[in-house]
Amino acid sequence: MAGAAPQEHTGKGGKKSLDVDFNLVPFIDLLSCCLCFLLITAVWTQIAGLQVASSGGPPDPQQKQENTIDVKLMLTEKGYSLSMAGAQIDIPKQNGPQGAAYDRKTLDEKLKTLKASLPEQSAITVQPEDAVAYSDLVEAVDACMGQQLRNVTVAPMN
Amino acid sequence: MAIVSPGKRPGIRIQGSKVQSKKFGRGKKGAYASIMLTSLIDVMTILVMFLLMNFSANGEVLYMTKDIKLPDAFHGAQLERAPVVSVSADAVTFDGKMLLQTSDLEKGDVLNVPELEDALRDEKRRYEQIHANDPDHPFKGLVNVQADKHIPFKVIKRVMFACNQSGFGNINFAALARSVSEAKTVTASNN
Numbered sequence: 001m002a003g004a005a006p007q008e009h010t011g012k013g014g015k016k017s018l019d020v021d022f023n024l025v026p027f028i029d030l031l032s033c034c035l036c037f038l039l040i041t042a043v044w045t046q047i048a049g050l051q052v053a054s055s056g057g058p059p060d061p062q063q064k065q066e067n068t069i070d071v072k073l074m075l076t077e078k079g080y081s082l083s084m085a086g087a088q089i090d091i092p093k094q095n096g097p098q099g100a101a102y103d104r105k106t107l108d109e110k111l112k113t114l115k116a117s118l119p120e121q122s123a124i125t126v127q128p129e130d131a132v133a134y135s136d137l138v139e140a141v142d143a144c145m146g147q148q149l150r151n152v153t154v155a156p157m158n
Numbered sequence: 159m160a161i162v163s164p165g166k167r168p169g170i171r172i173q174g175s176k177v178q179s180k181k182f183g184r185g186k187k188g189a190y191a192s193i194m195l196t197s198l199i200d201v202m203t204i205l206v207m208f209l210l211m212n213f214s215a216n217g218e219v220l221y222m223t224k225d226i227k228l229p230d231a232f233h234g235a236q237l238e239r240a241p242v243v244s245v246s247a248d249a250v251t252f253d254g255k256m257l258l259q260t261s262d263l264e265k266g267d268v269l270n271v272p273e274l275e276d277a278l279r280d281e282k283r284r285y286e287q288i289h290a291n292d293p294d295h296p297f298k299g300l301v302n303v304q305a306d307k308h309i310p311f312k313v314i315k316r317v318m319f320a321c322n323q324s325g326f327g328n329i330n331f332a333a334l335a336r337s338v339s340e341a342k343t344v345t346a347s348n349n
Contacts, residue, residue: 024195024199027199028195028198028199028202031199031202031203031206032202034206034210035202035205035206035209038206038209038210038213039209041213042209042212042213043212043214045222045334046214046334046335047219047220047228047237047332047333047334047335048231048234048235048236048237048332048333048334048335048336049234049235049236049237049238049302049330049331049332049333050231050233050234050235050330050331050333051235051328051329051330051331052329052330052331053327053328053329054318054319054321054322054327054329075311128311129311130310130311130312130315131310131311131312132310132311133307133308133309133310133311134229134245134305134306134307134308134309134310134311134314134331135229135307135308137311137314137331138229138230138231138307138331138333139229141231141331142231142232142233142234142333145231145233145234146232146233154318154329156311156315
């Protein structure tokens with residue numbers, strides 16, 4: 001065992017060995033304890049939270065009034081529909097390997113353009129249809145968060 | 159033919175080898191077995207470093223069940239500890255207690271969910287009683303919604319309405335945290 005046994009001193013005035021021996025037993029003990037503790041307390045799935053406001057809820061007192069426009073992102077069975085200041089941009093679904101899916105890439109680009117033209121804008125309302133799946137809603141909210149539109153309100157379409 | 163003692167006999171080539179000929183030695187074996195600790199310590203150190211990098215002081219906020227498959231999110235924040243409304247394909251539960259069937263929420267056009275609203279109001283009352291003399295922890299109305307990825311918005315809408323009616327206006331949608339580099343990998347593989 002490397003280093004576990006101390007080197008014997010013979011008392012003779014011979015040349016000292018250049019090798020240094022470490023006592024590895026306490027080191028292994030510490031590592032074993034750390035390993036046990038970390039294995040027991042480990043969180044294997046990292047969960048993220050996307051904070052949204054529900055329409056009709058009380059306004060956040062910390063949220064300051066902004067000079068921004070009303071931006072709405074609608075999720076329909078045809079795709080995304082981004083509307084702001086009277087203009088509307090439709091982003092239809094794309095055919096993929098698992099059927100028609102929402103075009104996240106184009107949505108990211110449109111939101112990026114919006115954020116570039118309105119840097120102070122941080123509020124957006126996401127309006128999904130009743131049949132829209134939770135994963136598609138989360139994807140849309142996530143896309144908004146990714147473009148620094150942090151004040152997301154989720155409201156029903158009708 | 160020469161008479162030899164029974165047992166294994168090495169060949170001429172092996173007899174001449176310093177390493178191989180030791181197998182045929184008749185010497186007494188040592189009483190102590192030595193263990194190579196270097197590789198063991200290497201493995202343990204790598205494991206400890208990996209686990210330390212993944213260590214989270216918050217612990218598990220949500221109880222993961224096989225009925226609920228969460229969607230992915232790339233820009234989510236860390237989930238705070240708050241009451242959890244779980245929506246699976248079968249049932250709606252509040253803090254692990256089953257309240258109603260999910261199929262009930264898919265029927266009808268009304269928005270209110272009395273069972274969930276009552277449970278949330280009780281939770282709010284309990285929190286306010288516990289923190290009555292604690293101004294550092296005011297009621298923030300935070301609730302975590304943990305729903306399966308295939309649940310339609312019609313159900314989520316009613317859950318959100320119930321939360322709103324009970325004073326829980328800050329809703330956190332739970333999702334699996336993914337990094338942006340993973341998103342690029344997925345996009346590249348799809349293309």
